[in-house]
Amino acid sequence: MRFVSLFLNNRLTIAPEMLVSPVKAVPFSELPTVEQPPLNPTFQYDEKLQQTLYGKSLLFDELLFTIEQIQQHYENGYVKYSPGISKTSNGYLCSRCRNEKSRLFAAFSCFRCKSDNCAYCRNCIMMGRVSQCTPLVSWNGPKVKWSHENNLHWNGELSSGQQLASKEFVKRIGSEGELLIWAVCGAGKTEVLFKGIEKALNLGLRVCIATPRTDVVLELAPRLKAVFPNTIVAGYYGGTEERETPAQLVISTTHQLYRFKQAFNIMIIDEVDAFPYSYDKTLQHAVSRAVTPKHFLLYLSATPSKAMKKATRKRTLPCVKIPNRFHGFPLPVPGMVWGGEWKKRLERGKLPAPFLNWLKAQAKSGRRAMIFVSSVSVLEKLTELIKKIVDVPVESVHAEDPMRKEKVTQFRNEDIQLLVTTTILERGVTVPFLDVAVFGADHDVFTESALVQIAGRAGRSKDDHNGEVLLFHYGKSLSMIQAINHTKNMNKEAGL
Known part of the structure; x- marks a missing residue:
């Protein structure tokens, strides 16, 4: 997409080409640095756009709003445009996934910006193409206010190991830091989370459970919707219809976190040792980008990495261990x-x-x-x-x-x-x-x-x-x- 820079109300601003003529248009990456327009308190912003963009960084193509609507919110300070791809001394930097590897960038003849050499990021292309002429759109207005009435509807009982882990998680909600729950397969990690999530939601905090596998999202989302019936819960994975849902409790694949920016107060990383999260630095960056400046990280794993085990031994990473399954019987030995x-x-x-x-x-x-x-x-x-x-x-x-x-x-x-x-x-x-x-x-x-x-x-x-x-x-x-x-x-x- 091509943009123009122009003076509007005695201020230098930017606008998509089709909304302004006959000013010369250039790719977004070639625009001069422009200050964010100030927030206009008299502007009646669209709450649906707020809910869609809040805590996210999206492409124009991902938004079900007209360019005119988005631009109007930008001019009134409620929407922010950021470069998708930036030039660096070593090549390019993708603002969405932080990829800097030259081999993971390519160029194409772009219809939108009329350039024969428009660079784009191949690392996160499965989320939609971020290119030099592509701005990322984010919310810059008032925060979404979450419900404080999110009572847990679950009558099950926790084993002694589950109770210990649950109490430790609950105790740390509302503070910053991190915790590892090292639990065997079948220990009942999901049930361990219930009380901590309930406390976080009732404090008005936003919670994300991130997992490497789509199958896990498909299994966890219905369970959490059942035990938190008064909470907006959504499962995010490739192809899901819930991606636009402004949920307070999100169950997401780690790849979907590329779309979030300072969205979550509590981040729960399920199977933190699993591929591809454990090997992909850009996915780890996606987690750090998706959390608010003050946040709490909870790691779940049955097989933590050597580095994590070492950190627990040194007591630099707090850890609660659950060595037995919830039903009390032994693990099957292969x-x-x-x-x-x-x-x-x-x-x-x-x-x-x-x-x-x-x-x-x-x-x-x-x-x-x-x-x-x-x-x-x-x-x-x-x-x-x-x-x-x-x-x-x-x-x-x-x-x-x-x-x-x-x-x-x-x-x-x-x-x-x-x-x-x-x-x-x-x-x-x-x-x-x-x-x-x-x-x-x-x-x-x-x-x-x-x-x-x-x-x-x-x-x-x-x-x-x-x-x-x-x-x-x-x-x-x-x-x-x-x-x-x-x-x-x-x-x-x-x-x-």
Whole structure:
């Protein structure tokens, strides 16, 4: 989009090209530095625009308002324009995701600004293209006032470990700082959050639960809406229809945080060790950008990183540990099963005998099972073979599967008995009466934390606490041994 700079009411200002003529227009990045127009207290601002933009930084294309409406709010000081891409001494800087890597920028022939070399950021393009001629639009007016009546509707009971963590979280609401809750898979981390979230909401604070996986958002959002029926709760993920909802309690994928700016007083980062958040500095920046200057950070993890463990030992990071599951039974310890050269057998259209025997027995048992694999190519070959061998409903799912949401729902509803999946479902999915198998567990993709999380899918129900976890391999890996030792140590620490 091209803009012009002009004098309006004795003040230098800017405006989109189509609203001003015949002044010469230039790309937004080429405009001179212009002071933000002062707030006009007599202007009747649009509350819907306020609710849409508050705490966010969005593209024009993401707003369901006319350019005239947005510009009018800008001229009266209620909306702010910021450069999307800035030039630096080393190249470019993306204002949305803070990417500075030259290889993650590209240029295109832009219809809007008429430039043949309009630079844009590839790192966050999945959120909409930020380019040199693209301003980011944010709210500069009065704050949205949140409800102070957000009572928790939940009659469940917490285990002793959950109570300890819950009380520590509640105690810290209203103050700044950070806390790690290190809890085993199936400890009931979501229930631990309830009282702290209730206190925060009733103080008029805004809360976000950020998670790496869309599947976790889809599972958590309905649960939180049920226990906070008087609160505006929204789940944000790619394709959601709730992105425009001005929610006080937000459950969001970490990627959606690119859109927020100084929005949340309380940030809860679920599975803080998980990919891609743990590896992507721009996602970590998105979290720091999404919180208010004074904020509280709560980290949740069953498998914290070495750096976090070190910080807890040094007591620079406060930590509460929950070593046992909410139902009090031990974590299922994974069993290792030698499966031979599974890669070669799969290429020849065959399955290792131990896995084949387990598969037939599992199908006959009527119990559901998740079968984890290392890649989409393995997933496709294995699923095709399984469907030929057993006469039960079998499906597969991976990150790019357009039917991913529907298949997971079908699996929960027992319409699918065997679900072959990549590590995309290693976290956050809770299904009762479930067994787990890892096909090719010696592959590098199955790290200690991944295997611990995968094993954590089984035995989560008090009515079926000893689900089976089997690691089919062609040679024991260090990660497999570490994951088994991790599980045994947690059971030992819980006195089980």
